[in-house]
Amino acid sequence: MNTSSLIDALLNPSTYKHNVEVITTIETHISIVFLTGEFAYKLKKPVNFGFLDFSSLASRKKFCQLELQLNQRTAPQLYLGVMALVKKTNDSNSNIEIIALDQADENPTLEVIDYVVKMRQFDPNGVLGRLLDKQELDENTVEQIVSKIVGLHQQAEAVAMDSYLGEPETQLKPMVDNFPSLKDYCKDPITSKQLSEIESWTHERFAALKPAIQLRKQNGFVRACHGDLHLDNITLFEENGVVEPLLFDGIEFNDSFRWIDVISDLAFLLIDLEFRGKLGTSSQCLSLYLSRTLDYNSLQLLNFYRSYRAMVRAKITGLRAMQLGVDSLEQKQVLNLAKNYVHQAHCYTQVNSPVKCILLQGISGSGKSHFANQMLKQLPGFEAIVISSDRIRKTLFGLEPHQRVDDQQKSKLYSAEMNQKTYHAMLQYAQTCMQNGFNVIVDATFLKQAHRYKFVNLCAKLKQEFYLIYIKTDREQAGFAIEQRLHLNNNPSDADAVVMQNQLRYLQEPSGAEALWLHAKQLRQFFPQQAVQEYLNLADID
Structure with a gap:
């Protein structure tokens, strides 16, 4: 069964064993999420982008299992299990059946077509990226969010000392990989100059900070983090009258993106808040995090990682712009957004003195x-x-x-x-x-x-x-x-x-x-x- 036929089957309410009235989807370049009302089913696309390889059925099974395992650390209420999509042999309104993974594994005669992560569907308006467009986060909510992040970082497994993960050069590579593509679609004089300055600064700061980066790994600060900790991956979830923030959609598909310094993980949230004009909330988050962890020495690396995280945002936004109509109004707007992220990254290269x-x-x-x-x-x-x-x-x-x-x-x-x-x-x-x-x-x-x-x-x-x-x-x-x-x-x-x-x-x-x-x-x-x-x-x- 090809991908198109599989998508058609998952858009058919008869495929599901629970009551389904309307099915909507959320699609990215790597996955499609099928929203059925009570539950959501996340299907990984059979793609290979180098940094991510979902091209084989075995790899999609592996990464579905890893996604479940990692995200149950912070959002067990949302991540329910991995399901197998198996081919039906009898006549019915749907040509696939969704069954539990262990059931499929125990029956080798079943023809498995693909795998999905089953999640509890939640209100998209509870996602912080949407909430902040309407209201400020109160101090109690900010503290709850920070508490969740601290809990994850303190309980996450530390990287093995003999692993290449967390090594200074391993952390530098994705940083320098951002520049070539950004230079291709940010060619105006101001942004080009800023990109050149950020690139030079990145190499200079890396040379100066390399011993500190290595020491951070030795001291256990490189851990199995979330990896994609921005505002659209945190939601306020209500259950039994209690509202709590949940961190979801952590990275499973690339070890280098997940096994990172904890302060790099936090930096993504900080730059997202700052980009949205919430500098005060960002300062609150950082202050609370440091008071809980006493990791004030991480500050020597914070701007290095904040600049990198803003560049990641610029690159992703630029890639999205390239998929839009050439010289269209929408493409110009998205490119301007990418340039704004470059400007943000450049701001972190500036020295603040005296303080x-x-x-x-x-x-x-x-x-x-x-x-x-x-x-x-x-x-x-x-x-x-x-x-x-x-x-x-x-x-x-x-x-x-x-x-x-x-x-x-x-x-x-x-x-x-x-x-x-x-x-x-x-x-x-x-x-x-x-x-x-x-x-x-x-x-x-x-x-x-x-x-x-x-x-x-x-x-x-x-x-x-x-x-x-x-x-x-x-x-x-x-x-x-x-x-x-x-x-x-x-x-x-x-x-x-x-x-x-x-x-x-x-x-x-x-x-x-x-x-x-x-x-x-x-x-x-x-x-x-x-x-x-x-x-x-x-x-x-x-």
Whole structure:
């Protein structure tokens, strides 16, 4: 049976054992998904593109099984099984039958025509790429998404040390492979110049980063990742009244695309958010990821991988443009999109210096963490990594961000020893951020002037800009805020009223000349964008 006849059979409702009224399809250059209402069936096309080979029946079976295995790590609710398409011998309304893979394997007399991955069909409007066109992602959803990614990266198998996968040259090859085709269809002077500069920069940065790339593999950061972690491969899935993000459609067809550095995997999501004008959400994702993994050393590689991921987007978009009518309006629009991705890739090659270190000071319940997120969302063009003492403290203590502790654990969590350990770690992480060209917002109580001065001295040593924003509040307001967040359980802090009152005993407020003073009561009503921009010398950013 040829591919055309097979497609016709899968478009026939009689082929399916469950009730089917309407069948629609989603087609890409490598697969066709048949949407039947309750279930979806993904058929791999018999193609060979070099980086992907589905040309034989055996290979399609193998990759269907691998797709199921890999994607059940992050979306078991969606990936249900591999089914065999077998030829029917009796007269019926359909000439194929869909049966379970093990049933086909156990009966060698059956003629298997092909294989499909059976999935639970879900609402396409829940895919993040569509959702972001209509609304912002709230902080809870962003945290859930990051938690899923962290879980995948921490549980994924690390590559074997003797494997070619994850080697520096293996990672460089797909990067340099992007340039020839892009040069063919991006011939305008500006884009051509940017492509040449990106190509030179890629080779220069690779030479400088090669030891770090090798060390990342040795330290276990090259893992069996998702490989295609953009917004259209994450969906908000509702089941039994509970909504959770699911990562789906991870790469199964190419080992080199999947066995990658975890920060390269995350970089795809970041550049997709940034391309859509969601820089603040991207900064939130990166900040949360780093606070969970403490992998701040990965920042030395982030722009290298962000540029690569944007180039991948440019190449894929350009290939799509070449399949459209020559000089058609649609082709010109898609080519312009490809050029915009090249421009994005070029932006990651630029050095950001000097950078800013911004301390947010205030007792528990003053609203520092909310203010930090508002800075990311409300300050146009401002990218920063938030280092939260509450989150760092929890991670160092071996706890999940929202994992609650008993009184005995709380006394250890907020002990003088743990305070010192947390501030020391934050100082180190802030240094790593700044040395790699990233602005940093440090969210902590900073009760003692001595703690603040360590950051002042660090900025002086690194020749970076230091700022202090003090959020003033009173005992009653802070107490109410603490009570509310403990009730809602939507904040990583375990500080209660007792901890807050103890903080007030040791609080050393900054002078007016030392800091920008803001008042918590006002911040609950509006974000003082102009005052913050002027204080941070960001007034010219648009």
